[in-house]
Amino acid sequence: MSEVRTIEDLERAVRALATLFRTDAVVIIGSQSVLLEWPDAPVLMRTSGEIDAYPINWLGWEQDHPGDEASEEINALFGWGSMFHEAHGFYIDGVDANTATLPPGWQDRVIHLAVQLDGATVTAIAPSPEDLVVSKLARLDEKDIAYIQERHRFRPLDIETVADRLAATEIDDATRKSALAFLSSLAEV
Template sequence: MRRDELEHIIRAAGAILGDREVIVLGSQAILGRFPSGLPPEATESMEAYLLPVNDPDGKKADLIDGTLGEGSMFHDTFGIYAHGVDETTARLPDGWRDRLIPVENANTMGITGYCLEPHDLLVSKYLAGRPKDLEFCSAVVRAGLVSERTLLDRLRRTACTQEEMARVAVTIRRHFAEREKRVRDQGMSR
């Protein structure tokens, strides 16, 4: 997904919900901080996870699924789609809402999509631990877009078991070690 496609989804979600704000969870939230220049693995998803700002009964999330979701006319027409979610979808570090990155411009037509800050996003992806999540995290780390220290700090501020914390910390350190090795190897080959 490109940044302009995410902006289109934000605009469409605001229009169907009658709201001026939506929160973007999931991998495409990376486009909030980095609108371009991302590795292909970071933008290959054609789906944006959207959390309606005020949706106590889940009906707005269902509306997103029905009108902008996979297999919808929107999806068939534009090749991208949205999935309405609730706050239990992602485990996020304490204070994540204070770090949201607003995306609002002429293309969103006054609708603001608040995207997860990249470190918060990666912590949630590392905790999910699916192969596609780990590939995404590895690509973002390889691109030098996040800090190991900040990731580990945010992980400590996220509700998870000690076993999960240990597993994720090992994976984060491994991804950064792989990046450092790649940088060293490239330097030697010049």
């Protein structure tokens, strides 16, 4: 099983969630959202056993299914160790709109990708590259650092835009300070 995700994997995940949740839009967050705007991104950026996603209608679905969480439904049917995982070599990690720390207004800057499903179009939605970087800066673990460095190496980030969006994002001061120091180190390269 390959750990390098492809646009076909992303489309498969979108179709699976669109079918289950009867929705015409699926949100992809996390590292594999890069596939929407850069399907042949460097391997390091596409190396993952999972695609983090949720249907746009997750709240309505949960209201129609009292006691059930959309993310848990995704994990049960498409998550780690599921038949989907075994069949396709990757799994879908069920998340929701509160999983990633994204800057205010990120929904106005999303990237869209049309995915065909039985003659209809489902829209895959992902944060802009700068907004995704902000979410990774808010966590800033080793994996996130490597991801951001690789992105900057091949497609230089607008450091000022990222810093401005980071400043508007609700994170603690220590994290913000570390993230800004890391961003400054990228600007110096």
